Amino acid sequence: MIQTFTTHDGLNLAYDITGSGVPILCLAGLTRNMDDFDPVIAAFANQAQIIRIDSRGRGASDYDLNPQNYTIPIEAHDALALLDHLGLERAAILGTSRGGLIAMVIAATAKDRLLGVLLNDIGPEIDHKGMSTIMTYLGRPCAYVSYDDAAQKLPIALSGSFKNVTEKQWQDYARRLWHESTTGMELRYDPKLREAIEAQGATGETPDLWPLFDALTDLPLAALRGENSDILCEKCWQKMQNLRPDMIAREVKDRGHVPFLDEPESIDAIALFIAALPRP
Template sequence: MHSTFTTPDGLKLAYDIHGTGKPVLCLAGLTRNMDDFDPIVAGFSDRAMIIRLDSRGRGASDYDPSPQNYTIPQEAADAIALLDHLGIDRTAIIGTSRGGLIAMVLAATAKHRLSGVLLNDIGPELDPAGLGHIMEYLGRPCAYKSYQDAADKLPKAMGAQFQNVSRAQWMTYAQRLWHEGPDGLQLRYDPKLRDAVQAQSALAESPDLWPLFHALNDLPLAALRGANSNLLTPECWRKMRNLRPDMISAEVPDRGHVPFLDEPESQNVIKRFMAYIT
């Protein structure tokens, strides 16, 4: 059962906490929610306080009546508001995709609040092919009629990036991403996220994100890359590792954007990261 807190601009955002010890805040991707971090709760709540947040407009959190507020800086401010609500001075962050971008922004703007960062299939360069793929489905109604239908069809739809995935894993994937309704599967996020992303993309050229990556200097850092990722390129991955040779890292075979976090490679990196942070 999740809890809620109220942001300074009046939205109720959902979060939950499992375990005790050093805090680890889990931030999900653009259209995702706290359920993506079930493997973190299952594997690591015996050694850390696992905090999971549904960003505004996602999961069980309120939708923003002003979609222009669906921005990374605003979502970073929401993460700080949650820490303040909980009375937590510093936390590590496990950030998947957009959640990792939020973590990098926080490293640049509120580094004193961070004890380390783990980036899940995200870096300071975003492959246009991957961004284009995201826009193909962002805010669009789900085409699957049921979880069973999704589990049957997802291997064909996503199999180029995600191989050796069992039907049970596809079922879990579907249950994390969609609600099952009388008319088929429903989005678990505000479809107006699409309007927000399109509006922001039209305003300016893509910013240089490398300064945000450099802001992670002097923080414990870990990273995962799906070996078949269409968002985090091999070239960007190599540059990240060259710039931070101390970065705990692994490529996850048979996974694209993003690894599920239950893979042995993912679990090993998370374990090492947990031991590294203070």
């Protein structure tokens, strides 16, 4: 059941808790929401307490009147505020894309709150090609008119990175991304996220994120990479494994950015990750 808590600046953020066991906080990508983690609940609710949150401006959470508050540090603060609200001293994080960046920021600033981190198709280097792709649709109206239309056309639009995807998987993908209404498909996030990303990239500077990855030292660590990812490049992926030879690393066949988390490789990595976590 969806519940809410209030942030330090008065926004109501939606969250959900399913299952029992070691707590795993699921943080979604830039434009995504808690529904991305439905496969995790289906496979692991009997092994872990799956905590999902819609970051500010996404899903069922309030939109921020100031889009410049859509930043990774503020969203990291919100994630920790949820743990405080739930009375949890520590939790593991499963972070997809931006959610993984948030996890690394928490590791650098509040490592004592973490049991471990699983990064889903993200690392300390972000491929510019992938960011260029994201900017082609970020904050723009949906190109499809219905879920059925999306399920028919997405296999063509994403054929370069996603293969062997069933029609049901495409339907699920569309329902997680958009809301079908009488006037067409609506975004499930604040379109002003585009303003925030454009402002943050206006300096042209690319921060060095490797110190954030280094902050994960001594924490159980797992990572997934879509075989055809245009965000997590092969060179970065290999460097991550070289720096953390103990990292549970799985490359997901026939997937781009990001794996759906229902693939055999994803399920295997998540299972090993849960087994490696200390119990709080």
